[in-house]
Amino acid sequence: MASSNEEYILNKIDSPADLRLLPSGKLEQVCAELRQYIIDVLSENPGHLGASLGTVELTVALHYVFNTPIDRLLWDVGHQAYGHKILTGRRDAFHSLRKYKGISGFPNPNESEYDAFIAGHASNSISAALGMSVASLIKGEDQRHVVAVIGDGAMTGGLAFEALNNASTDPNNLLIVLNDNNMAIDHSVGGLSEYLVNITTSQTYNKMRYDVYRGLRKLNLISEDSRGSILRFNNSLKALITQQHNLFEGFSIRYFGPVDGHDVNYMVKVLNDIKDMKGPKLLHIRTVKGKGFKPAEESATEWHAPGKFNKETGKRIIAPSTIEPPLFQDVFGHTLVELASKDERIVGVTPAMPTGCSMTYMMKEFPNRAFDVGIAEAHSVTFSAGMAKEGLIPFCNVYSSFMQRAYDQLIHDLALQKLHVVLCLDRGGLVGEDGATHHGVFDLAYMRPIPNLVIASPMNEHYLRNLMFTGYKYDGPFVIRYPRGKGVLVDWKNEMTLMPVGKGRKLTDGTDVAILSIGASGNDVSKAIELVSAEGLSVAHYDMIYLKPIDEDLLHEVGKNFSKIITVENGVIQGGLGSAVLEFMSDNGYYPRIKRIGIPDKFIEHGSVPELNKLCGIDVESIAACIRNLVSFEC
Numbered sequence: 331m332a333s334s335n336e337e338y339i340l341n342k343i344d345s346p347a348d349l350r351l352l353p354s355g356k357l358e359q360v361c362a363e364l365r366q367y368i369i370d371v372l373s374e375n376p377g378h379l380g381a382s383l384g385t386v387e388l389t390v391a392l393h394y395v396f397n398t399p400i401d402r403l404l405w406d407v408g409h410q411a412y413g414h415k416i417l418t419g420r421r422d423a424f425h426s427l428r429k430y431k432g433i434s435g436f437p438n439p440n441e442s443e444y445d446a447f448i449a450g451h452a453s454n455s456i457s458a459a460l461g462m463s464v465a466s467l468i469k470g471e472d473q474r475h476v477v478a479v480i481g482d483g484a485m486t487g488g489l490a491f492e493a494l495n496n497a498s499t500d501p502n503n504l505l506i507v508l509n510d511n512n513m514a515i516d517h518s519v520g521g522l523s524e525y526l527v528n529i530t531t532s533q534t535y536n537k538m539r540y541d542v543y544r545g546l547r548k549l550n551l552i553s554e555d556s557r558g559s560i561l562r563f564n565n566s567l568k569a570l571i572t573q574q575h576n577l578f579e580g581f582s583i584r585y586f587g588p589v590d591g592h593d594v595n596y597m598v599k600v601l602n603d604i605k606d607m608k609g610p611k612l613l614h615i616r617t618v619k620g621k622g623f624k625p626a627e628e629s630a631t632e633w634h635a636p637g638k639f640n641k642e643t644g645k646r647i648i649a650p651s652t653i654e655p656p657l658f659q660d661v662f663g664h665t666l667v668e669l670a671s672k673d674e675r676i677v678g679v680t681p682a683m684p685t686g687c688s689m690t691y692m693m694k695e696f697p698n699r700a701f702d703v704g705i706a707e708a709h710s711v712t713f714s715a716g717m718a719k720e721g722l723i724p725f726c727n728v729y730s731s732f733m734q735r736a737y738d739q740l741i742h743d744l745a746l747q748k749l750h751v752v753l754c755l756d757r758g759g760l761v762g763e764d765g766a767t768h769h770g771v772f773d774l775a776y777m778r779p780i781p782n783l784v785i786a787s788p789m790n791e792h793y794l795r796n797l798m799f800t801g802y803k804y805d806g807p808f809v810i811r812y813p814r815g816k817g818v819l820v821d822w823k824n825e826m827t828l829m830p831v832g833k834g835r836k837l838t839d840g841t842d843v844a845i846l847s848i849g850a851s852g853n854d855v856s857k858a859i860e861l862v863s864a865e866g867l868s869v870a871h872y873d874m875i876y877l878k879p880i881d882e883d884l885l886h887e888v889g890k891n892f893s894k895i896i897t898v899e900n901g902v903i904q905g906g907l908g909s910a911v912l913e914f915m916s917d918n919g920y921y922p923r924i925k926r927i928g929i930p931d932k933f934i935e936h937g938s939v940p941e942l943n944k945l946c947g948i949d950v951e952s953i954a955a956c957i958r959n960l961v962s963f964e965c
């Protein structure tokens with residue numbers, strides 16, 4: 331914070347141009363104010379706190395040195411870009427972060443010209459930035475700098491490695507800033523994270539290399555354009571000092587660092603030094619996730635996205651514990667342990683979301699049988715397929731929207747070989763404040779065309795458990811899709827039973843209209859039916875449970891007995907349950923009037939789940955209105 335005799339500066343920075351007018355001596359103050367502003371706002375309006383606190387100095391240094399938005403700045407994942415938002419004209423709007431009609435929690439070019447590329451899903455920044463850097467050369471815009479900021483977690487994604495590989499050959503002047511805090515949401519995992527720790531321990535070597543390099547440049551003994559000579563210089567220096575091999579230089583990408591990512595003035599100096607170098611280069615900075623807010627520094631996973639908190643006491647504000655239904659993710663986690671304790675062939679796999687999906691329970695109970703494979707959704711599926719081929723029974727848990735990354739693996743590696751993997755898709759449906767990048771609304775539609783897959787979705791916790799048990803017993807790829815958040819049953823721990831594959835169930839009888847739903851949306855359908863029943867309407871409700879194979883007996887029954895049908899799903903209308911029912915009715919000579927309720931053909935913004943459900947017409951009131959309208963033929 332500004333001391334009493336210092337004027338508050340942040341309010342005067344309406345764009346990075348204002349920042350760049352400040353003397354460098356003021357940058358530390360800007361950082362302090364920026365950090366405090368993030369803490370102040372997020373304590374009341376929750377968001378991704380830890381990552382953005384860790385990048386305060388980097389953000390200030392980048393906007394100070396680079397001529398944004400002409401220079402392109404890409405944030406990987408984008409959850410660390412709150413400081414960037416505040417410095418780029420969104421300071422006052424920051425209070426509306428992640429709220430319905432407010433600013434997005436991630437960079438989005440539709441929101442600001444300073445947001446150079448869409449972000450939300452990890453590991454795309456180097457590819458996109460490389461494309462921009464190559465484009466600027468082809469277009470003759472050689473003055474334009476392109477910078478990708480990527481975390482050590484996001485760097486574990488395969489896409490990032492594909493981009494590094496490409497960056498090493500196609501001409502470009504890309505700068506990659508590797509923001510290394512040794513954390514993803516949970517602890518960073520794998521060889522890369524160990525490697526980065528090792529580089530850090532050889533800091534003296536790297537600093538010496540950088541200092542010698544600066545000296546030679548000052549003496550004009552090496553030239554900027556002569557990439558080969560720099561590499562030769564690096565190599566011979568390396569040979570002089572140590573046999574150590576640098577991964578990035580192995581890719582022909584110049585490596586600088588590691589530097590202290592909380593020393594804003596030093597970063598300004600380094601960035602100024604390296605920004606005009608030709609060719610691809612990587613600056614490795616070390617930061618602390620949650621920097622400047624003690625509880626967040628001490629417990630980074632908890633404070634990744636902590637919800638509301640008291641900024642004075644450092645305590646999270648958690649609703650007083652009443653007896654409530656558990657989170658679906660927790661039911662998954664406990665049930666997996668229960669199954670795994672009876673069959674040692676069961677293993678668990680998560681791509682970097684152990685806390686989020688509650689694989690942590692399995693990791694604690696059976697550390698040798700649970701795997702966090704890093705931000706690597708595609709790999710997680712094929713890795714699971716490999717284990718299944720050898721007789722293990724993997725439960726691979728992937729957030730629905732991140733699963734989009736693994737479509738070919740699903741088809742080629744899993745379904746084609748009909749391997750026994752239970753694929754648990756958490757966060758299916760609208761997820762709320764994370765918005766368009768994170769809604770898990772495409773899964774039912776994109777999986778339905780894939781042969782050999784069984785696709786199921788539970789209406790409540792008992793069905794989740796039953797489906798996990800059925801998936802465990804079923805010899806083939808078995809997908810279970812369930813939503814973010816709480817279930818509906820306080821008493822969730824039932825005796826698990828087999829659910830006949832491809833069989834749905836009738837929940838209520840009725841004559842006016844039949845509603846076919848899948849998954850937890852069925853609970854809203856039940857409530858809507860209660861509303862219209864009180865008005866004298868008679869509605870039959872079927873919980874399909876399985877999208878594939880779909881229950882054909884049930885559909886014949888509905889086709890024969892109803893002239894009006896409503897389908898309800900928390901997924902895109904095109905291709906999911908509604909489409910399956912339309913196809914079936916048409917193929918079998920039934921011609922009822924069918925109204926499909928689901929997510930319309932557009933990307934859905936951020937907001938609370940109830941707000942978005944209403945927006946999409948999948949909330950209780952909208953379903954009830956649809957029933958009334960269909961009965962009177964106006965729907």
Ligand SMILES: Cc1ncc(C[n+]2csc(CCOP(=O)(O)OP(=O)(O)O)c2C)c(N)n1
Pocket residue numbers: 381384407409410450451452453480481482483484485511513514515619681682683705706707732735
């Ligand atoms: C494809 C994909 N998988 C998983 C996630 C969930 N996720 C968001 S942030 C994050 C950790 C990122 O770690 P890092 O890049 O090191 O950033 P940090 O939070 O440490 O700053 C993960 C796994 C995601 N956004 N995208």
Ligand SMILES: CC(=O)[C@@H](O)[C@H](O)COP(=O)(O)O
Pocket residue numbers: 378407409450515635686757761764814
């Ligand atoms: C930035 C990111 O992708 C994750 O932090 C995501 O927001 C987690 O979502 P949940 O809160 O549903 O676990």
Ligand SMILES: [Mg+2]
Pocket residue numbers: 481482483484509510511512513514
């Ligand atoms: Mg990290």
